[in-house]
Amino acid sequence: MSLRYALLALLRVGPLSGYDLQKQFSLSVGHVWHAPDSQIYPELRKMETEGLIEGEEQTRGQRGTRRVYHVTDAGQSAYAEWMRSPLDYQRVRDPAHLRAAYLENTTPEAARAFLHGHVSEWQSEREQWEQELRRIDARDNPMLVRRLAVTPEADHERTVAFKRFAYEGLVERANGEIAWARRGLELVDRLDGPPDDGRNSPPSRGDSQA
């Protein structure tokens, strides 16, 4: 249910087309909330029928058109209300921790592969978020620049501070996940001996029934 509010947050800065929004979702906002175009276009249509946004058909060249949306008063209210409402937290459903809880059922090699994968997954996420933090500091993000342009000078600090706050949280989470997986690798070493260097095999373990 957050997709529409992510869209509203972007549209509040100024009118954009579905294509523009989709770009944001594969760049800046996409680091917090991913959505493919196949989800964005229908959602915009739905939001329009519900009166949260209004689209204006623009011509592009001879025959081309693009539909540019802006937020209505109803949309502004809906956004404000969402901001005031408590977040509904989803029930936990965590594939990585699920697998971690059953690593004794596989080989040390598979356990290590999983944990290495976890490290590199979160390293690459962290890299994205750190890059976004640098962009925020350098005011090098088109949406943020547009946003600040329509925000009173006195609120610039707030605006930037909350963006930083969000991305710092994500970086810290990534750090936590990486540290956890590294501890997992140490655990595998301790339980099953150091990784096979290809010359001799550690005692075979894992795959024991149940």
Next chain:
Amino acid sequence: MSLRYALLALLRVGPLSGYDLQKQFSLSVGHVWHAPDSQIYPELRKMETEGLIEGEEQTRGQRGTRRVYHVTDAGQSAYAEWMRSPLDYQRVRDPAHLRAAYLENTTPEAARAFLHGHVSEWQSEREQWEQELRRIDARDNPMLVRRLAVTPEADHERTVAFKRFAYEGLVERANGEIAWARRGLELVDRLDGPPDDGRNSPPSRGDSQA
């Protein structure tokens, strides 16, 4: 796609009915992976048609029946293969950090309410996971006890160690989220002054257009 592997992980310990499994999902495993009964029963039927498990109809009293499932060889292979396969990480879609990134669009009160909510949500999650850690240490969890009973003595340490590892990771994540939200509360204080104690109002902010 992890639901079936969570079910297989439980069934590998010994045959269980849909009802038994559903209990586990609202207790032990449910702290890592939640699933309602309306999802479990159909999934079991589907897994049976795919040959991963086999169900045996048992009578209960005069007319009652229960269907007890056990893992087939194909199911064992599928589980082992899943354990060896890389985890597919979902694209980030994080309502809390999404909202955090736009907290300048609301009142300090609403921002504080959100952050307090985040703290208490993760505190309550953490409490669950810490309790599960205590249960693991005390061998006070029926599934773990059954599991250890069918596991060679030499593998008990491994089994317990990976369970601990998984839940420790969740506790650490909760700690991270709580610390982050508390820093957010300090940020709001710094930006908008301390919370209204009901006697005088801090300078009104937020809800600035765009």
Next chain:
DNA sequence: TCCAACATGTAAGGTGTTACATGATTTA
């Protein structure tokens, strides 16, 4: 006899993924 627990589902709808489909415009 009533209630808690046992036991198993269906139905409707929302959300998200992947693949497919189509065409216009701009730039090299």
Next chain:
DNA sequence: TAAATCATGTAACACCTTACATGTTGGA
């Protein structure tokens, strides 16, 4: 004229949520 980018979708399917639906059994 070819390729990149602009622009907007549909279709099928998987997964998950919430609510509804139904009956049995064992114990107080």
